[in-house]
Amino acid sequence: METKVFSKEEIADAAALIKAGEVVAFPTETVYGLGADATDPTAAEKVFQAKHRPADNPLIVTVADPAMVAKFATITPAAKQLMAAFWPGPLTIILPIIPGKLSMIVTGGLQTAAFRMPANALTRELITLAGRPIVGPSANLSGKPSGTRPAHVLHDFDGAIAGVLDDGPTQVGVESTVIDMTANPPAILRPGEITAAQLEPIIGPVQTDQHKVGANETPKAPGMKYKHYAPNAQVVIVDHPADWPLALQWAVKQSAPYGVLATDELLTQVPAAVPTYSLGEDLTSATHNLFAGLRWFDLHPTVKLILAEAFSPTGLGAAYMNRLNKSAGNTHFDRDTQ
Known part of the structure; x- marks a missing residue:
C-alpha cells in the first residue's frame, strides 16, 4: 500500500x-x-x-x-x-x-x-x-x-x-x-x-489518583494498562538538578553509550561528544518536545541509555511525568546506590 x-x-x-x-x-x-x-x-x-x-x-x-x-x-x-x-x-x-x-x-x-x-x-x-x-x-x-x-x-x-x-x-x-x-x-x-x-x-472535586488496571481488566482509557512511549534505549529519569553530575559520571561507567534528554540549562553540563536532544527552556517546551526527543534517539541506535530530566508532577508536570515514567518503566537514577 x-x-x-x-x-x-x-x-x-x-x-x-x-x-x-x-x-x-x-x-x-x-x-x-x-x-x-x-x-x-x-x-x-x-x-x-x-x-x-x-x-x-x-x-x-x-x-x-x-x-x-x-x-x-x-x-x-x-x-x-x-x-x-x-x-x-x-x-x-x-x-x-x-x-x-x-x-x-x-x-x-x-x-x-x-x-x-x-x-x-x-x-x-x-x-x-x-x-x-x-x-x-x-x-x-x-x-x-x-x-x-x-x-x-x-x-x-x-x-x-x-x-x-x-x-x-x-x-x-x-x-x-x-x-x-x-x-x-x-x-x-x-x-x-x-x-x-x-x-x-x-x-466539583475530581479523583486524580491513577487506577491500577489489573491483568484481566479492560482499561476505560488508552495508556492505563500496557507499556507506552518507550524508545529502543532504556530511559533513566534524573529527578533532581543536583543529581546530574553524579548521574553523568554513572552513565560513563555503563557498558553501553548514553545520551541525554534535558532542557538547555542542564545540557551545558553534558560533554560535547554525548548525543543530546534539547527539551527547550521550561516545562511547557519540554512537554512539547518529549516524544520528538524519545523518537530522535531511536534514529541513533548506538545510544542504549537515555538520561532524562524530571519535573515536579504538578499541573502540566503531571502529564509530562506520566509519559516519562511510562517511557522509562519507572526507572529512576538513585544516587544512594552509586
Whole structure:
C-alpha cells in the first residue's frame, strides 16, 4: 500500500478514504491520531492491526461537534458543562454509550466510550466531510512514543495505512487529558494539558489518583494498562538538578553509550561528544518536545541509555511525568546506590 501525504487543499481526498473504510492519520493540537470510521467495525479493526494494539485497549472517538456525541452516548449535565468550557480542546470525556450505537471493537467491550473534539480545525473539517466520527488513537506503533509530526507517522506506518493529513508539528506534544464522567466523583484517568485545577471549578472535586488496571481488566482509557512511549534505549529519569553530575559520571561507567534528554540549562553540563536532544527552556517546551526527543534517539541506535530530566508532577508536570515514567518503566537514577 502506498501511504499518501495529503495537504490541506487535498482534505476532501483524505475524507473520501475515511468514508471508504481506510485508515488516515490526522493532526490534533496534542499528537497525531490514527483515524478510521468509528461506525465501521472493519475499519476500526484496521487501526488495531496497523498499531499492533491489544484488542482490550479501547479507542477514542473523535468528533467534529458535541451533537455528534449525542448520537452514540448519553451526555450528562456535567459533561455538557465540560464540553462548553473545554471543547474544542485537549480533553477526552468518557461517557456511557447508547446500547448498540458503537461496536464493541471500538469500546474494548465496555459500555462506555471516550469522546474528544480536537482544537485542530483541519481535523474537524475532515470529520465533517467524512460525515461520521473517527477513531483516534495516537499515531504510533503500540508501546512506542506518540507521533507529533507527519514524519513520525510515516516512520511507523509508511506502507501500512492509506494516508496522512499533514498540518505540521503539533502544539501541545502529549495526549489529551482523559476524564471519566461515569465515576463518582469524576476521575482523571490520564493527565494532560487540562488539569484538575481547571476542571474542578466547573464540575466539583475530581479523583486524580491513577487506577491500577489489573491483568484481566479492560482499561476505560488508552495508556492505563500496557507499556507506552518507550524508545529502543532504556530511559533513566534524573529527578533532581543536583543529581546530574553524579548521574553523568554513572552513565560513563555503563557498558553501553548514553545520551541525554534535558532542557538547555542542564545540557551545558553534558560533554560535547554525548548525543543530546534539547527539551527547550521550561516545562511547557519540554512537554512539547518529549516524544520528538524519545523518537530522535531511536534514529541513533548506538545510544542504549537515555538520561532524562524530571519535573515536579504538578499541573502540566503531571502529564509530562506520566509519559516519562511510562517511557522509562519507572526507572529512576538513585544516587544512594552509586
